[in-house]
Amino acid sequence: MDFEYTPKVRQLQRKLQDFMDNYVVPNLPLWRREAGDGLQHPQCLEDLKMLAKEEGLWNLFLPGQGLTNLEYAPLAEIMGRVHWASEAFNCSAPDAGNMELLHMFASDEQRERWLDPLLDGKIRSCFAMSEPDVASSDATNIQISIRRDGDDYVINGRKWFISGAAHPLCKFAIVMGVTDPNAEVHRRQSMIIVPFDTPGFRVVRNIDVMSHAFPGGHCELVFRNVRVPSTNLIHEEGAGFAIAQARLGPGRIHHCMRSIGQTELALELMCERAAERRTFGRYLHQHANIAEWIALSRMEIEQARLLVLKTAWMIDRHGAKSPLREIAMIKAIVPRMHTTVCDRAMQVFGAMGLSPDTPLAEMWTWGRVLRIADGPDEVHLRTIARQEMEAAAERRGATLPYMNTPDLD
Numbered sequence: 001m002d003f004e005y006t007p008k009v010r011q012l013q014r015k016l017q018d019f020m021d022n023y024v025v026p027n028l029p030l031w032r033r034e035a036g037d038g039l040q041h042p043q044c045l046e047d048l049k050m051l052a053k054e055e056g057l058w059n060l061f062l063p064g065q066g067l068t069n070l071e072y073a074p075l076a077e078i079m080g081r082v083h084w085a086s087e088a089f090n091c092s093a094p095d096a097g098n099m100e101l102l103h104m105f106a107s108d109e110q111r112e113r114w115l116d117p118l119l120d121g122k123i124r125s126c127f128a129m130s131e132p133d134v135a136s137s138d139a140t141n142i143q144i145s146i147r148r149d150g151d152d153y154v155i156n157g158r159k160w161f162i163s164g165a166a167h168p169l170c171k172f173a174i175v176m177g178v179t180d181p182n183a184e185v186h187r188r189q190s191m192i193i194v195p196f197d198t199p200g201f202r203v204v205r206n207i208d209v210m211s212h213a214f215p216g217g218h219c220e221l222v223f224r225n226v227r228v229p230s231t232n233l234i235h236e237e238g239a240g241f242a243i244a245q246a247r248l249g250p251g252r253i254h255h256c257m258r259s260i261g262q263t264e265l266a267l268e269l270m271c272e273r274a275a276e277r278r279t280f281g282r283y284l285h286q287h288a289n290i291a292e293w294i295a296l297s298r299m300e301i302e303q304a305r306l307l308v309l310k311t312a313w314m315i316d317r318h319g320a321k322s323p324l325r326e327i328a329m330i331k332a333i334v335p336r337m338h339t340t341v342c343d344r345a346m347q348v349f350g351a352m353g354l355s356p357d358t359p360l361a362e363m364w365t366w367g368r369v370l371r372i373a374d375g376p377d378e379v380h381l382r383t384i385a386r387q388e389m390e391a392a393a394e395r396r397g398a399t400l401p402y403m404n405t406p407d408l409d
Contacts, residue, residue, distance in 0.1 A: 009071045012060070016078050016089075019057055023048060024085050031084065035215055041168045042215070048088040049121050059119055061091050061254060062099060069250055069312040073257045077305075080258025081265045083359075083366055084215070090119070094127040094163050097251040098174055101191075105235040105243055114172060114193060123171040128159040128194075128221055129244065137379040139241055140185050144177035144223065146192055153179075153192055153233065155200075155226040161373075166206040166217030171196055173221065176244060179237045189240030193232040200226040210365045249320030252327055252374060256308045256334040259370060260301060262363045263341040267297045269358060270345035277348075284348060293344040300337045307333065325387045328380035336377070338367030 005013070027044050034042035052058055061072050079086045086092035095118055102115040117123045134141040144157030155177060164170055172195045179190040194201055202224075206217035235243060271294060274285035284290045308330045314323035342364035346353030353360050371377050 005074060006071065009067075009074060012057075012067075012071075012075055013078060015055070016057055016075055019052065019055060020078060020081065020085065023051060024082055024088060028082065040215065045084065045087060049090065052089050053121065057089050058121075059090050059099070061096050061250075062103065062119070068316045069253055070309060070316050073253055073309055073312045076254050076257035077261040077264070080261025083258075083262070083362065086258065090121045091254075093251065093254065095125055096254060097247045098125045098127055100250060101174065101234070101243060101247045104246060105239075107231070109231060110193065110234070117171075122169075124164055124167045124169040124216075126162050126164040126167075126170055126173045126219075127247075128162050128165075128173045128175045130159060130161045132158055132160045132220070137375045139176070139189065139244055142176055142178060142189055144175070146175070146177040146179045146190055148179070148230070149227070151230050152227045153230060155192070155194065155223040155228070158220065158222050160220040161207065161218045162221055163218055163373075164216040165203050165219035165221060167215065170216070173201075174234065175223070176240050179240075183238055186241045187238035189244075190237045191234040191240045191243055192228060193234065194223070194226060194228055198226050198228060200224045209369055212362065212365055246320055248374060249315055249323075249327055252331050253308060253312045253315070255370060255374060256304070256330045259334050259338045259367060260305050260308065262366070263297070263301050263304075263338050266342045266345040266360060266363060267294070267301065269360065270294060270297065270341075270348045273345075273348050290348060293348070297341045297344060300341065304330070304334050304337050325384055328383040331374060332377050332380040332384070335367050335370035338370065339364055342367055 027048065030044045031042045034040060034044055060067055060075055067075075076086070076091070079089060079091060084092075086096075099115060099118050102111060102118070106115055114123075114125070118125060129139065129142065130136040131141075131143060134143055136142065144155065144159065147154045147156075155175060157177065159173075159175070162173070165173065172193055174191055175194050176189055176191050178188050180188050182188075196203075200223060202222045204220040204222050206213065206219050209218055271285070274290055274294065275283060277284045279287070285294060307326065311323050311326040311330050314326060320327075342360055346358075346360045346364060349358060349360065352358060355361070
């Protein structure tokens, strides 16, 4: 691997960082005022979208835009320093994943009606997979019914923790459900587009996360005899599980790099506080435990970043199915690192670190969310352990020459 970013990426990094410094960060106070209690969509964000589009900082994640996953990753890190900034560049979840999904699998009609407005930033979308009544980390548990009825499909069931569904510009959901309960376990599910104005479809509530409300939200949805035309089916019946896997690989790269961007900011804040605050006659960084926290944080961030970049490199070279172990590893490692670094920074700030005067408490909250969102840690650890044991079974006996057991013959 070449660890040097290409000239093209370095140029985009500078351009993107300048945009963040000149336009996004100065708008933080205005965004907070306009977001209010977390349920309003700030107008300043729409203004930033127009400016980002003019600057050419738009849809950078999308295949065909000239950037690989490896090249986009450091740009996602810069955007991630402000938790809402990705939307200004039309690169935020869940839209980015939905655009990739539609880019790969949508019909021409679906592209024209749904993908083109998404690419233009005129509308937003949500991805409805998780359900309240089953362990949705195993997608084969999905229960919501998508039943064929003539030229339509009829949908019944509930979804929840659906990011972005409360956004005022959210116009459709990509819903994963069961079209054939008798098929092979990984061919029972399909994906279908459900417009938000369809009768029988309702956003029940925007669920607070760790007592925080987010614009766009994490919502509970109800589908009662929701009827949509069969042309809204994505790709084909039974393809839902495979489509979900194709969607989640690159999306986890984006999540992890945005998370690393937040931890970089947390470390910067920690170092600044440690350099200006004194206790017992010393600056905080001169105390051994604080110095250790700073050093550990730097090492852990670098380790996480390298693994994420390796995973992006593998997806670019071999496709999203190849680095399943690495995707699982970054999804388990990065959120834990995120909360750990933010927790240390909060401790260095003392009471101020718990308050809205710094972004640390909100950043810690998002890191904690990521230990469940897109699959809980335990599922990814199980994947890693299973692959290790499969590899061990293939080489069984290979470690015998290394053993010092006595010859009993």
